[in-house]
Amino acid sequence: MRIAIALVSGLLFGLGLAISGMASPDKVIGFLDLTGRWDPSLAFVMGGGLAVAAPFYWLAARRGTALCGDALGEPGQSAIDARLLGGSALFGIGWGIVGLCPGPALLNLAVQPLSAGIFCAAMLAGLLFSRRD
Amino acid sequence: MELAPFSLIEPLAGGALIGLAAGLLRLGTGHIAGISGILRLGVRGPDRGWQMAFLGGLLLAGLVAAAQAGPRLAAGLEKASIPALILGGLLVGIGTGLGNGCTSGHGICGLARLSKRSLAAVAVFMALAFLTVLVRRMGGWL
Numbered sequence: 001m002r003i004a005i006a007l008v009s010g011l012l013f014g015l016g017l018a019i020s021g022m023a024s025p026d027k028v029i030g031f032l033d034l035t036g037r038w039d040p041s042l043a044f045v046m047g048g049g050l051a052v053a054a055p056f057y058w059l060a061a062r063r064g065t066a067l068c069g070d071a072l073g074e075p076g077q078s079a080i081d082a083r084l085l086g087g088s089a090l091f092g093i094g095w096g097i098v099g100l101c102p103g104p105a106l107l108n109l110a111v112q113p114l115s116a117g118i119f120c121a122a123m124l125a126g127l128l129f130s131r132r133d
Numbered sequence: 134m135e136l137a138p139f140s141l142i143e144p145l146a147g148g149a150l151i152g153l154a155a156g157l158l159r160l161g162t163g164h165i166a167g168i169s170g171i172l173r174l175g176v177r178g179p180d181r182g183w184q185m186a187f188l189g190g191l192l193l194a195g196l197v198a199a200a201q202a203g204p205r206l207a208a209g210l211e212k213a214s215i216p217a218l219i220l221g222g223l224l225v226g227i228g229t230g231l232g233n234g235c236t237s238g239h240g241i242c243g244l245a246r247l248s249k250r251s252l253a254a255v256a257v258f259m260a261l262a263f264l265t266v267l268v269r270r271m272g273g274w275l
Contacts, residue, residue, distance in 0.1 A: 009166060010186065012157070013168075014192070016150030021140070025207070026208045029209065032266040035270065048145040048152060049148040050152065055156070056245075070162060087230065087231025088253075088258040089228070089257050091258045092257060092261025092265065093262070097217055102229060104207075110195030111206045119218045122223045127172065127230045130230030
């Protein structure tokens, strides 16, 4: 059951990314380019995503457990520390350089395999190098 | 500020699907749909089953989308130089590893559960992404 839900979730997530425009670096850079001709489209992706996800999160928190019976996963940390802020800063710079964040990078493996493959290989190396767990 | 012609329906519909995917995973299994974490644990984790299933679904969506839309789905990616792809990928990987999340984990899931940590992370990565595009526009590097 858990595996089936995860598979469907990944599929919906990827289709959502594709429909939203997040997979296009042109679209992302247009959104991040405040001083050029600003394209506000992608602000609605986060807006739409939050509006739909929030009630599910609220319901899960109210139940206390997931429908499959498992406990709700909680991130271990709660402190806003240098590691969180520094890591997020590096991520922001990387996102601004190419216009790809992790989900769209993986999605684009099927679309432009060479460019997305180079980006994903570097991303995976960075991800595994920066963490021991 | 000058606005480019922008779309409303696709971003909203796509965002809603992303939110549905994240909500389904949370309510159904208790897990958080943060792509960077799922990728890391799917490659090197103690119990990799659900992460690999999620990643399989994501890659399958890529195949479907590529068949429907073709290369224009990733419009602009072809312009990125190899050094830019490597540097950008490394920074995204290291940054999301250290910061424990990306646009999905902090931006959608973290904000949906009203996490102050995620709000701080989103504010920082958005600010730096805006700044990076501004600097690139002025300097023309990479």
